Amino acid sequence: MTEGAPPVPAGGRDQDFLAPAARLRGAGIGGLEQLSDLERSERLRRMREGTLGSIHSWELVTAVDGPGTRMTVFFNGCPLRCLYCHNPDTFLMRDGEPVESDELLRRMRRYRRVFRASRGGITLSGGEVLMQPAFAARLLSGAKEMGIHTCLDTSGYLGANASEEMLDDVDLVLLDVKSGDEQTYSRVTGRELAPTIAFGDRLAAKGIEIWARFVLVPGLTDDPANVERVARLVERWSSAVSRVEVLPFHQMGADKWDALGLDYRLRDTRPPEPELVEHTRAIFRAHGMTVH
Numbered sequence: 411m412t413e414g415a416p417p418v419p420a421g422g423r424d425q426d427f428l429a430p431a432a433r434l435r436g437a438g439i440g441g442l443e444q445l446s447d448l449e450r451s452e453r454l455r456r457m458r459e460g461t462l463g464s465i466h467s468w469e470l471v472t473a474v475d476g477p478g479t480r481m482t483v484f485f486n487g488c489p490l491r492c493l494y495c496h497n498p499d500t501f502l503m504r505d506g507e508p509v510e511s512d513e514l515l516r517r518m519r520r521y522r523r524v525f526r527a528s529r530g531g532i533t534l535s536g537g538e539v540l541m542q543p544a545f546a547a548r549l550l551s552g553a554k555e556m557g558i559h560t561c562l563d564t565s566g567y568l569g570a571n572a573s574e575e576m577l578d579d580v581d582l583v584l585l586d587v588k589s590g591d592e593q594t595y596s597r598v599t600g601r602e603l604a605p606t607i608a609f610g611d612r613l614a615a616k617g618i619e620i621w622a623r624f625v626l627v628p629g630l631t632d633d634p635a636n637v638e639r640v641a642r643l644v645e646r647w648s649s650a651v652s653r654v655e656v657l658p659f660h661q662m663g664a665d666k667w668d669a670l671g672l673d674y675r676l677r678d679t680r681p682p683e684p685e686l687v688e689h690t691r692a693i694f695r696a697h698g699m700t701v702h
């Protein structure tokens with residue numbers, strides 16, 4: 411990427427989400443200060459205070475991860491283990507690069523005019539952004555001080571880590587609702603659904619805009635009864651939800667699972683047929699949602 415002359419990508423990605431390999435081209439942490447020589451205890455202290463974080467990469471995207479052109483920052487560390495994860499290399503916080511919050515904020519400042527012209531902003535994604543709440547809070551408050559639109563992309567599983575002050579600096583949440591019934595949620599993620607529901611309730615009560623996201627995986631999440639439960643959850647937050655995104659599963663992450671020596675269990679799963687995608691979107695529409 412050219413310093414000082416930020417490129418504006420011509421237009422988003424199609425179905426890929428959560429930074430599959432294709433979107434990582436041209437992204438990275440180039441130019442960001444690396445702090446590998448910091449003492450471990452000093453590093454931990456700074457991570458606790460939020461001046462230092464562990465990130466995978468960042469990039470500029472358009473019409474994905476929120477409105478307009480956005481600087482999306484991918485945090486390392488995630489408590490979930492979604493079977494379809496496109497970013498298994500963000501599972502562990504220790505695998506990320508140490509980056510200073512001030513350095514990222516300087517980057518954001520540089521893109522301010524692009525954000526303003528495109529009605530974009532920043533999106534904190536991952537991994538799971540709420541694994542590093544102090545770091546996220548600094549980036550969010552710094553961005554708001556610059557008048558930049560802010561967005562969190564999260565499963566909500568660690569929603570309890572988000573303080574009220576942090577949420578005051580959040581304009582939009584992309585809330586991944588990975589399933590509507592407990593059993594399917596657990597099969598998909600290895601964790602429980604309840605924290606996501608609690609976080610959605612909290613966002614709706616605070617009036618923070620939500621884009622609800624659901625990944626449609628044939629044979630895993632596509633049971634109409636499961637989709638119906640997701641739709642009911644989203645409807646319960648309808649005062650805050652401005653759109654629902656149904657994201658068709660595809661195989662973009664398989665190579666990463668292999669490279670990491672992890673057991674990828676969806677190798678034989680096909681992307682959903684267009685009819686199934688449309689049928690699933692219709693379930694959300696029947697609950698009065700605007701669906702993409």
Ligand code: SF4
Nearest residue numbers: 488490491492495537
């Ligand atoms: S929430 Fe799931 S899809 Fe997202 S980074 Fe974690 S494991 Fe991957």
